[in-house]
Amino acid sequence: MPKLSEAPSHIQVLRASHLMASLSEEHLLGIAGDSKLAHAERGELIWLNGTETNFFGVVGTGFVKMMRSTPTGQDVTTELMGPGQVFGLLGVIDGSGCPQSAQAVCATWYLQVPKARFLEVYDQNLILKEKLLKRTTHRLRNSYAMFARMSAGKVEQRIASILLILAESYGIEQGAEVLIDVPLTRQDISEMAGTTVETTIRILSKWQKSGLVATQKHRIILQKPELLAEMV
C-alpha cells in the first residue's frame, strides 16, 4: 500500500477552483457535503471515454490528463488538468457524458461532484453560466492553437510547444529558468506531442546535452525558454 499524500478537505478543493469559487457560501457547502473525495494512483483511469457518468471531477492535488484513444490504439492527450481545475463538467451539463477518458498522471486527490446536486445550483446561477462560457471559449481557442501547431510542425517544434504551454500553466520561474511543476514521463509528453517515446527521449536528451533543458525526478526545467520559444 503506497502512502497517500495528505487528503485535502472537500471545501478546500472547491474553494481552490476558480469556477466553483464563484458560488455562494451556502451552495458551496451544500455541494461539498454531497461530494466524495477520491484518490487515484498514477495511471489509474478515472473514467473511460463516453462512459455516462453521474459526477464530474475537481482536481484537488495532483494532475489528471484528458485523452482520446484513436482507432489504431494510440492514445492522444488533449488537456492536462491541475489543482482547482474541473473536468467532465460539460458532459454533465448537456447530459451526454464526456467523450474523453480521464486518467491520473500521478497520485491524485480529486472531488467527485454528483450531477444532480450540481445541476440544481447551476440552472439558476447566471454568473456561473457566464464563467463557464468564458472558460469554454478559452479552451476552444487553446485547442485550435494546439491543433495548428501539432498538425503543421516538425516533432521538435511540437515538443517545444508542449513544454512552453505547460510552462505557462504550471511553470515556476527560477531566475531565467522555468520549472514545470508536473511529474511527467517522456511517455506522457510523447502522447501530448503525438509522437513516440523514443523520439521524445532522443530530442530531450539532445536538449539536455546542449543545456536547453534539464530534468530532475520527472520534472522538467526549461533552462533557456527563449531559445525554445524561438524554434516553434
Next chain:
Amino acid sequence: MPKLSEAPSHIQVLRASHLMASLSEEHLLGIAGDSKLAHAERGELIWLNGTETNFFGVVGTGFVKMMRSTPTGQDVTTELMGPGQVFGLLGVIDGSGCPQSAQAVCATWYLQVPKARFLEVYDQNLILKEKLLKRTTHRLRNSYAMFARMSAGKVEQRIASILLILAESYGIEQGAEVLIDVPLTRQDISEMAGTTVETTIRILSKWQKSGLVATQKHRIILQKPELLAEMV
C-alpha cells in the same frame, strides 16, 4: 469584374442561422437593419488573426475557412463555416477579438453584424446564451476529436477523416455515394489535413484510380464512404 451570384437579403441570412434564428422577430429585424451584407472573392481575407473587429460574420452563401498561420508560414485550417454559420462571435462577446483569420474559400456573401448592436440584445437573452454554450461545447469536442486524429494518424487517415467530416456537414447523399457540396481545391484539403498539396494530390489520385472517390469541378464525391470510414 466577375459576375456575382445573387445576394441574399439580410433577414434571410439571419433566419437561416440556427443560432440567430432563436432571437425574437423584433430583435432580428433590428439587427438586420444595422448589419451590412458583404461579398468576398475566393481567397479574399475577411479579417486577419487577432485583428480587433467591430463585427462578427454570418455566412449567407458560400464558405469561409477559419485558419491560423504558423510561425513557419504554413496555414492550418481549423474550421470550415457554411451557410447559416456564425464566425468570430466569441471574440465579439469577450471583447478580445478573433485569434484566427477568416478567408473566403469561394465567392461568398456574408453578413457583418456590428458588435455594439448585437451585445445589447445578447446581454439580456438567456436562451441565446444557452445555445451559444451548447454550440461552443460542440465545437470544443469536435476540435479535440480532430486534434486526436490529426496528431496520431498517417496522412491517408487524416485526409480520410477530413473528407468524412466534411461529408457529415455538407454531404449530399446520392444513392450509396456522397457529394461534398463545397468547392475545395487540393490545397484547401491539404491545409485542413496539415500536409502538403503534393501528398494530397497523390493520395486523391490513387483513390480516384481505385474508385474510392471522384472529383468534378472542385467538388469531391465519396463513392465508397464505408471503405473510407474503415481506414481512419
Next chain:
DNA sequence: CCAGGAATATGACGAAGATCATACTATTCG
C-alpha cells in the same frame, strides 16, 4: 540492501512523406 519493474537511453534500419522540379490541364480574361 537487493530484486524487479519502470523509465530512460541509444543504435540500426526502413518507410512515409516533404521538397524540388517539371509537365499537363482546365478555366478565366482580355
Next chain:
DNA sequence: CGAATAGTATGATCTTCGTCATATTCCTGG
C-alpha cells in the same frame, strides 16, 4: 479565340521519424 493563370499530376531525391532491438539507470517495495 488564344494567352495567362490557377490547379492538378507525377517523378526523383533526401529527411525525418517510426519501429525494433537492446542496454542502462533509477526507484520502490520486500
